[in-house]
Amino acid sequence: MSRIDFKQVHKRYAPGLPTTIKNANLVIADGEFCVFVGPSGCGKSTLLRMVAGLEDITEGDLLIGGERVNDLPPAQRGVAMVFQSYALYPHMTVAENMAFGLRVKGVAKPEIERKVKEAANILQLAPLLDRQPKALSGGQRQRVAIGRAIVTEPKVFLFDEPLSNLDAALRVQTRLEIAKLHHDIGSASMIYVTHDQVEAMTLADKIVLLHAGKLVEERGSIAQVGSPMTLYHRPASLFVAEFIGSPKMNVLPATMVSAEAAQCLIDVSGVRVQVAVDARHIAAGAKLSLGFRPEHVGLDASAAGAGLPVLVRHVERLGDVSLLYVDYGKAYAHVLTVRVEGSVRPAVGTQLELKLRPENLHLFDEAGLACTRTVELPE
Numbered sequence: 381m382s383r384i385d386f387k388q389v390h391k392r393y394a395p396g397l398p399t400t401i402k403n404a405n406l407v408i409a410d411g412e413f414c415v416f417v418g419p420s421g422c423g424k425s426t427l428l429r430m431v432a433g434l435e436d437i438t439e440g441d442l443l444i445g446g447e448r449v450n451d452l453p454p455a456q457r458g459v460a461m462v463f464q465s466y467a468l469y470p471h472m473t474v475a476e477n478m479a480f481g482l483r484v485k486g487v488a489k490p491e492i493e494r495k496v497k498e499a500a501n502i503l504q505l506a507p508l509l510d511r512q513p514k515a516l517s518g519g520q521r522q523r524v525a526i527g528r529a530i531v532t533e534p535k536v537f538l539f540d541e542p543l544s545n546l547d548a549a550l551r552v553q554t555r556l557e558i559a560k561l562h563h564d565i566g567s568a569s570m571i572y573v574t575h576d577q578v579e580a581m582t583l584a585d586k587i588v589l590l591h592a593g594k595l596v597e598e599r600g601s602i603a604q605v606g607s608p609m610t611l612y613h614r615p616a617s618l619f620v621a622e623f624i625g626s627p628k629m630n631v632l633p634a635t636m637v638s639a640e641a642a643q644c645l646i647d648v649s650g651v652r653v654q655v656a657v658d659a660r661h662i663a664a665g666a667k668l669s670l671g672f673r674p675e676h677v678g679l680d681a682s683a684a685g686a687g688l689p690v691l692v693r694h695v696e697r698l699g700d701v702s703l704l705y706v707d708y709g710k711a712y713a714h715v716l717t718v719r720v721e722g723s724v725r726p727a728v729g730t731q732l733e734l735k736l737r738p739e740n741l742h743l744f745d746e747a748g749l750a751c752t753r754t755v756e757l758p759e
Contacts, residue, residue, distance in 0.1 A: 411567055
C-alpha cells in the first residue's frame, strides 16, 4: 500500500519562529499523483521532506501504507526522492549510477542488472547505459536520476522541483516522460513539488495548494485540495483564484446591493452586475471582490451580460489567441486581461465593452472566501 496520511501535521523550526507547516490534514491515495504547489516560502518542499524523513515533524502523525513513520529513518520508509539537482556520480556510468543504491543494499548482481535494464527501457536510457554524466544532456541526466529512484521499487516517489534546471523545451519533454512513468507504474504514489502551475495543472490527479505568510497562521497551511479543474473553476478563496490560472483571474472591488438564493446583484464602479452565487449571508453595502477568468469575457455588443467600458492599453498576439490588456474604472485604475481569438486585433486606444455573464463570475467576501456558486462551470 502506498497511501499517505497527514494527520494534524505541524512544523516549527524553533520556538518563537513562524510556523512553517500548520494543521496539514491530507490523504494521498494509492497510486495517486499529487502535486504540492504554492508561492515561495509556503513550505511545499518542507512537507515533501517530512515524507522523505529529512525533516522532523513537530506535531501530528504521518502514515505511509497505514504505518506511522514519524520516527522511522528514511531508508525504512519505502520512498525514493528525485532532487532538483541530479546528484549523479561523475566518475560512474549511467548504469552504475542507477545501480549504486542497490549495490549498497547488497542486492545480487543479476537482480541489479535486471532492474537497471527495466528502468532504462521505461526511460529510454538503454543506449546510454555506458556513458558518463558529462556526455549527457540535462534532460538525460534528470532521467538517470529518476531511473535511480525507479530501480528501488519504492511505494512512494518524491520529486522536488525536478525540472527547474532544464530549459523550456526539455521541461515539456521531461514532463511528458514523468506523466508516462506514472501511467506505467501506477501502483506507486507520487508527490511532486513545483512552483510552476503549468506542471501542476498538467501532471496532477490532485493539487495541494499551500498558503504563505500570515494566511498560514490564520487558516492553516493548506489553502485547497482538489483536481486541477476543481481549483481552476471552483476556487475556495481569492488566494486560490489568483494563484491558479495563467493569465491570472481578473479581480475588481465591488459592493453588495442585494442577494437571493440563486444570484446576487453587486455594484462595480457604478455598473450593476449579476453573479450566479448564493450570497444571502452577506449584508447590503458589504465590500466584495468580483473575479472572472480572461477567457470568460465577451466582446460582442449583442452578447448577454453586464457591460464594463474599457480602454485597450496593449495587445499581445500569440498566434491562436491574443491577450488584450485593458484599463477599467475611475481614471482607468484597474488593468484587466482578456483572452480572445487570434483574429481579434483591436488597436491600442480602442474603447470596448466587456460582457460578463452571471454564470462565469466568482464572488469573494471581505475575508477573501468564495461564495457558493449556483451554476457550475464544466470541468
